Every structure is written in structure tokens, then in C-alpha cells.
Amino acid sequence: MNYQTCLECGDKILGRSDKKFCGDACRNAHNNKLNADANSLVRNINNALRKNRRILETLLAGHSEGKARIPLKKLSAKGFNFDYITGTYSTKTGSQYRFCYEYGYLKLEDEMYMVVKRDA
Numbered sequence: 001m002n003y004q005t006c007l008e009c010g011d012k013i014l015g016r017s018d019k020k021f022c023g024d025a026c027r028n029a030h031n032n033k034l035n036a037d038a039n040s041l042v043r044n045i046n047n048a049l050r051k052n053r054r055i056l057e058t059l060l061a062g063h064s065e066g067k068a069r070i071p072l073k074k075l076s077a078k079g080f081n082f083d084y085i086t087g088t089y090s091t092k093t094g095s096q097y098r099f100c101y102e103y104g105y106l107k108l109e110d111e112m113y114m115v116v117k118r119d120a
Helices: 024-034 036-060 072-077
Strands: 067-071 087-090 096-100 103-107 112-117
Touching (some): 024 036, 036 067, 036 096, 036 103, 036 112, 067 072, 072 112
Antiparallel strands (some): 087 096, 103 112
């Protein structure tokens, strides 16, 4: 009798002739190995976006009007990464806000940034 072997652990597979894995654990382990690089990239980007959002939220926390002028040095000191955003918004005057979820920022003069929170 011919047996198939599990693609993950190499054990004999009992059951249907088209099975590739001996069980859910081996199937999950195999697929996790295949997707590790892609998952790692996505995880790192999501972590950077969440960190940026947290920084903007913290800086805006003491401002009841929902906006504040923040120096570049303060953003940089907290580890804000300007490479990761979730969207942009162009105003009628041509200014462009860059958003990280519901928090946005606009570069002003003299290394200052306007940080805002978008209404839901």
C-alpha cells in the first residue's frame, strides 16, 4: 500500500489520497513558513503606522481644539517616521496634509508642523 507523506513533518498520511498534511498543526506550520517574509514586511509597516499614530495622538492630547503647532525636533525626538502614512488631503489653497489614520500633519515654515485630528 502506498502512503503519502506530510509536506511538513514527513510522517505517513492516513485518509484521503489527495491530503498533503497529517493534520492542522502541520498545515499551519507549513503555510506560516511560506508566508513569513510577506507577514514580516506587513507587520513592520503596521507597527510603524501605529507608532506614528500614537505619537500624533499624544502630541495632540492637551489641545482641545483638535490642532496644534509642533516643532520638527519634537516629532523626531519621539521617533516619528515621515515615510509611513495612510493617506493625504489637499486643501483648496494647495496645501497637502499627510495622514496616519485619523491624525494628520502639515509642514509649515521654520520646521514646524500643524498636527490635526480628522472628524469621524
